[in-house]
Amino acid sequence: MLDTGSEPMIGNFGRESLDLHLFFARIMREHAIFMQAGFLPKDVTYFQKAAQFKCQYDQVLKEAIRLSNGTAAEEVLQSEELLTDKTLRAEQKTQEMTGIPIDMALTVEELRLNPDPGMLQAEIEQVCALNQKVMVLTTSFAEFKAMVLDQVTHCSLVCNLFPAQLEHVYKEALFYLEVLKRLQNNQFVDARVDLLEQEVFWDEIMGEHAKFVRHLLDPSERELCRKAKELTKSFERLEQKMKGEGLPASSFGRLMHENISATLAIAEFKATGTELILACQLKSLLSPLLTDHTLREANYYLRILQTWRPDLGRR
Ligand SMILES: [Fe+2]
Ligand SMILES: [Fe+2]
Structure with missing residues (x-):
């Protein structure tokens, strides 16, 4: 923002x-x-x-x-x-x-x-x-x-915890602080710029979740490891596009839809993973609270994406 x-x-x-x-x-x-x-x-x-x-x-x-x-x-x-x-x-x-x-x-x-x-x-x-x-x-x-x-x-x-996980939780704390600071200062934030910045931030966060999950899964969980790798790649691609210089307004809506479908896919992956861990049907180093935590972060991002309307600003 x-x-x-x-x-x-x-x-x-x-x-x-x-x-x-x-x-x-x-x-x-x-x-x-x-x-x-x-x-x-x-x-x-x-x-x-x-x-x-x-x-x-x-x-x-x-x-x-x-x-x-x-x-x-x-x-x-x-x-x-x-x-x-x-x-x-x-x-x-x-x-x-x-x-x-x-x-x-x-x-x-x-x-x-x-x-x-x-x-x-x-x-x-x-x-x-x-x-x-x-x-x-x-x-x-x-x-x-x-x-x-x-x-x-x-x-x-x-x-x-991987150093990358520690860095990840550090970035999330800074993001919380930044949003709070702006709320406290009543800063005007342009809705489109605001959304763009949120998308760049959360795409990176979603991609990192996919990476951590892949590394914390037991190597025998081949299908889920493959899915996590695929999700990592799709967020890396999106992140690159979002960071691309001079994003034209015409690409904005299309990219937002791509973000929504990638985030829906990772949310479903996290929800399935959480249920499997709770049912003791998944071999991994993951706790159910960790996967549910990342699912809520995906849901937060989805709400931001889905409630945005070009005519109304962010909400
Ligand atoms: Fe987190
Ligand atoms: Fe996170």
């Missing part, structure tokens, strides 16, 4: 902020869980630090759920970007397999959220304060991820 001026665009500031937290606070708490599960027993201070971030994002999520009831956007609740029909089962299984406690009461509470277009003015101040708090927290979490990545890269720390 490029800053194209300072014209204020308050819009649905409160609702957009809360929708963002409902999605990203859960994503961040899960990154903390994946990191906890990745450290070795001797690196207890790193484990504890990740556990602390998990608890802090639990609080953010709790606050976002409290402020969101009756204000969450219907399209967001229905997009399955916040929760899928697998999330609770994935949390239960992941907690059972790793021994890492996961606050599932929050998930149950979130499943009961009601949509409503209204937002009381009084709540805007609370949303603003929450945004500020999350910006501080996410800056610190991004720094932690960067520090772990640096140590892993310099072979002074062993972590059961």
Whole structure:
């Protein structure tokens, strides 16, 4: 997203902020869980630090759920970007397999959220304060991820996550921060530029998911490894096209449709994978929470793509 001026665009500031937290606070708490599960027993201070971030994002999520009831956007609740029909089962299984406690009461509470277009003015101040708090927290979490990545890269720390995965979760934290910063500053963002930037970002993220999944699958899972390789290639191609200089307006709509069909394909792949892991029918190093997490990220991207209308801007 490029800053194209300072014209204020308050819009649905409160609702957009809360929708963002409902999605990203859960994503961040899960990154903390994946990191906890990745450290070795001797690196207890790193484990504890990740556990602390998990608890802090639990609080953010709790606050976002409290402020969101009756204000969450219907399209967001229905997009399955916040929760899928697998999330609770994935949390239960992941907690059972790793021994890492996961606050599932929050998930149950979130499943009961009601949509409503209204937002009381009084709540805007609370949303603003929450945004500020999350910006501080996410800056610190991004720094932690960067520090772990640096140590892993310099072979002074062993972590059961690929360096590319650590970089990936770091980029997602920066993206959360960037969107929040723009919301807080009421920056006007040109809808087409905004969407283009989102597409470049999420195409890269989707392609990376396909790569990680392929490397975490047991080599005997040939068919799924082949499918993951094919998805990697299709996102690499899309990413190159999106980054192409001077993208003409005529290609914009066609590329958006290509993005939608590639993202639908990867979402289906992730959903199938999650069900197979939950049913103990897949040999891999993947946790069901990790595949469900990547499925929700695909659903988030799909909503952005599918709700965009040339005549209305992004939504
Ligand atoms: Fe993520
Ligand atoms: Fe991701």
